[in-house]
Amino acid sequence: MNHKKEVLVEVKDLQTHFFLDEGTVRAVDGADFVIHRGETVGVVGESGCGKSVTARSILNIVPKPGKTVGGEILYHRKQVGIEQTLDLIQLPSQSDEMRGIRGAEISMIFQEPMTSLSPVHTIGNQIGEAIRLHQGVDKEAARELAIEMLDLVGMPLPDRTIDQYSHQLSGGMRQRAMIAMALSCHPSLLIADEPTTALDVTTEAQILRLMQQLQDDLGMAIMFITHNLGVIAQMTEHVVVMYMGKVVEEADVDTIFYAPQHPYTQALLQSIPRLGHKTARRGAERRRLASIRGMVPDPYALPKGCPFHPRCSQKIAGQCDQIEPQMVEVAPGHKVRCLACTGV
Amino acid sequence: MAEALKNTTSAIEAKNPVLLEVKDLKKHFPIRKGFLVTKTVGHVKAVDGVNFFIREEETLGLVGESGCGKTTTGRLILRAYEPTAGEVWFNDRKMGLVNVPELEKHELKLLRQNMQMIFQDPYSSLNPRMTLLQIVGEPLLVNGVAKGGELQDRVAELLRVVGLRPEYMTRYPHAFSGGQRQRIGVARALALNPQLVVCDEPVSALDVSIQAQTLNLLQDLQEQFGLTYLFISHDLSVVEHISDRIAVMYVGKLVEAATTFALFQRPLHPYTEALLSAVPKPDPRLRTEPIILQGDVADPANPPSGCYFHPRCQYAIDRCAIEEPVLRELEPEHYVSCHRAEELRLVGVLGKVVT
Numbered sequence: 001m002n003h004k005k006e007v008l009v010e011v012k013d014l015q016t017h018f019f020l021d022e023g024t025v026r027a028v029d030g031a032d033f034v035i036h037r038g039e040t041v042g043v044v045g046e047s048g049c050g051k052s053v054t055a056r057s058i059l060n061i062v063p064k065p066g067k068t069v070g071g072e073i074l075y076h077r078k079q080v081g082i083e084q085t086l087d088l089i090q091l092p093s094q095s096d097e098m099r100g101i102r103g104a105e106i107s108m109i110f111q112e113p114m115t116s117l118s119p120v121h122t123i124g125n126q127i128g129e130a131i132r133l134h135q136g137v138d139k140e141a142a143r144e145l146a147i148e149m150l151d152l153v154g155m156p157l158p159d160r161t162i163d164q165y166s167h168q169l170s171g172g173m174r175q176r177a178m179i180a181m182a183l184s185c186h187p188s189l190l191i192a193d194e195p196t197t198a199l200d201v202t203t204e205a206q207i208l209r210l211m212q213q214l215q216d217d218l219g220m221a222i223m224f225i226t227h228n229l230g231v232i233a234q235m236t237e238h239v240v241v242m243y244m245g246k247v248v249e250e251a252d253v254d255t256i257f258y259a260p261q262h263p264y265t266q267a268l269l270q271s272i273p274r275l276g277h278k279t280a281r282r283g284a285e286r287r288r289l290a291s292i293r294g295m296v297p298d299p300y301a302l303p304k305g306c307p308f309h310p311r312c313s314q315k316i317a318g319q320c321d322q323i324e325p326q327m328v329e330v331a332p333g334h335k336v337r338c339l340a341c342t343g344v
Numbered sequence: 345m346a347e348a349l350k351n352t353t354s355a356i357e358a359k360n361p362v363l364l365e366v367k368d369l370k371k372h373f374p375i376r377k378g379f380l381v382t383k384t385v386g387h388v389k390a391v392d393g394v395n396f397f398i399r400e401e402e403t404l405g406l407v408g409e410s411g412c413g414k415t416t417t418g419r420l421i422l423r424a425y426e427p428t429a430g431e432v433w434f435n436d437r438k439m440g441l442v443n444v445p446e447l448e449k450h451e452l453k454l455l456r457q458n459m460q461m462i463f464q465d466p467y468s469s470l471n472p473r474m475t476l477l478q479i480v481g482e483p484l485l486v487n488g489v490a491k492g493g494e495l496q497d498r499v500a501e502l503l504r505v506v507g508l509r510p511e512y513m514t515r516y517p518h519a520f521s522g523g524q525r526q527r528i529g530v531a532r533a534l535a536l537n538p539q540l541v542v543c544d545e546p547v548s549a550l551d552v553s554i555q556a557q558t559l560n561l562l563q564d565l566q567e568q569f570g571l572t573y574l575f576i577s578h579d580l581s582v583v584e585h586i587s588d589r590i591a592v593m594y595v596g597k598l599v600e601a602a603t604t605f606a607l608f609q610r611p612l613h614p615y616t617e618a619l620l621s622a623v624p625k626p627d628p629r630l631r632t633e634p635i636i637l638q639g640d641v642a643d644p645a646n647p648p649s650g651c652y653f654h655p656r657c658q659y660a661i662d663r664c665a666i667e668e669p670v671l672r673e674l675e676p677e678h679y680v681s682c683h684r685a686e687e688l689r690l691v692g693v694l695g696k697v698v699t
Contacts, residue, residue, distance in 0.1 A: 200641070201619060202618060202619065204622065205634040227551065230626045234625065257628050268553065273586075275584060275620070275625060289559055
């Protein structure tokens with residue numbers, strides 16, 4: 001697994017803000033992490049923590065009035081004949097270069113397959129479009145390749161499904177079509193934004209298995225965005241925890257689940273009901289869940305100091321509410337942004 | 345095993361009286377075609393012969409995948425939909441034992457004081473033009489329980505009970521977050537001090553940390569007011585956490601029902617086994633190989649022959665495609681509808697076969 005240590009994408013101090021009439025929302029406010037080639041990175045956090053905006057910043061498709069105002073996203077490109085490092089933020093969103101990368105070298109699958117597929121084009125039409133644009137082949141060849149992709153993602157009767165519309169497919173089939181489209185140009189990074197949240201558990205298991213198989217076969221890196229800690233534990237190698245636009249903890253998956261340092265990560269893990277735990281205790285007594293008090297602060301009025309301090313059980317009065325903590329490496333590959341764990 | 349079972353049922357061993365019993369409940373929605381002249385071309389059998397009961401002060405979890413009829417079942421119990429067939433016996437505080445589908449309109453009004461519902465989406469289930477006082481106070485006003493100053497006092501009390509400040513009474517729902525809105529929905533459901541609360545996916549739309557707060561609130565209120573819950577959810581971890589007993593539905597039918605412990609430790613239906621194994625476990629050291637079901641959930645308008653689950657079942661035999669299994673009590677209070685339930689040794693949530 002030597003290739004894994006080769007860096008693919010480096011996100012450095014990313015700042016993506018939304019300029020609204022009500023004020024500026026700092027959706028992403030200092031995100032740092034690295035994705036290696038062939039690695040699966042999980043990004044976890046609650047709604048509004050900036051995980052989806054981070055993904056959209058990488059693809060340079062942040063919707064208006066949002067804008068990436070700072071930081072770097074270094075993409076180490078390694079295609080046939082080209083080896084270069086690009087800062088994706090510096091490329092104009094509509095430039096040929098960005099368009100050549102988006103959908104081909106870095107592609108994305110979305111949460112809701114019904115709204116992200118076109119209802120007036122057939123599945124084949126949509127997959128074929130990506131293939132024609134990025135691989136420069138003609139219609140016939142694109143159709144052949146699209147059927148091949150549908151077959152690869154386990155679509156039953158691919159040569160018939162290719163002429164169907166998205167409403168004729170079930171949720172699981174739609175998500176398979178999305179994955180086929182995203183993978184049709186063999187990307188080196190696949191960004192999966194809550195790919196199974198809208199699906200039932202048995203369908204979710206099918207899709208997760210499929211993604212694992214495809215990763216083994218095609219060797220791409222996956223950035224897996226989800227709020228489901230179960231999916232994180234089962235699918236990823238490296239985990240990034242986000243809160244209010246900041247990465248608060250980053251480590252390998254085992255460390256995150258067995259030795260988390262940041263109080264937010266700890267609280268998040270304690271607040272989920274875990275399947276089998278009650279049964280393992282013979283189901284006898286009723287238990288309360290450990291919940292995080294309060295709620296996510298208003299994005300227009302972020303608290304001073306550490307954004308988590310009003311909800312934190314380990315806060316140091318006079319420090320956490322004054323000083324903004326920095327990311328500190330507490331062990332090789334394990335970084336935490338917390339004054340209580342790392343000292344001032 | 346028998347020993348263990350006894351231990352776990354001890355909470356219910358006291359055997360509270362049955363509050364609600366559903367017998368062979370059915371709801372078939374007609375599929376109509378044509379314009380001007382419409383005709384019925386078929387039926388979606390959303391709920392097709394469901395049997396279960398709930399004891400007083402217990403929580404029954406109703407689980408299944410989307411489209412399996414769990415929400416429809418909840419609505420049939422409240423008679424928000426008219427059932428096609430079947431009985432719903434409810435032991436009403438005022439009227440005594442009544443069969444809900446046979447009630448007259450004025451009796452239904454009385455019934456609904458004792459049966460309430462909490463909805464999934466806290467954004468669409470609250471009227472944006474009404475203040476909290478109006479939303480939470482409406483059931484009190486409509487049923488002539490309180491008005492004027494008394495109404496305000498009662499609403500303030502209810503808001504306090506669900507952990508909201510009474511001063512918020514004059515605000516509108518848009519001023520609140522998802523978790524707070526769900527609390528408003530809970531306060532409204534509790535306004536008339538109901539016996540039974542049907543909770544339809546009450547935490548599915550909430551974030552993890554808010555979900556824990558809401559589940560704790562529901563548990564506290566149950567203890568405080570002696571509530572009985574029908575807890576509808578697709579999330580097995582949540583259902584395991586909150587339920588005393590669980591019923592599993594598949595395409596309009598009940599496939600298994602038992603105490604939470606029995607069902608999770610030793611499922612008797614292959615669908616329950618597959619569901620339990622499909623949930624991604626939040627533990628990276630426990631990377632399990634889930635049972636992958638082939639294909640999709642059957643179409644309730646055009647279900648397969650025999651057992652509805654047989655095309656996806658890894659244990660199916662010829663008989664399963666021909667004969668429809670009936671729900672039977674295989675062990676005390678453990679109901680299952682599978683031809684092979686006796687011989688199969690299925691894996692529970694602890695990842696092993698328990699005999």
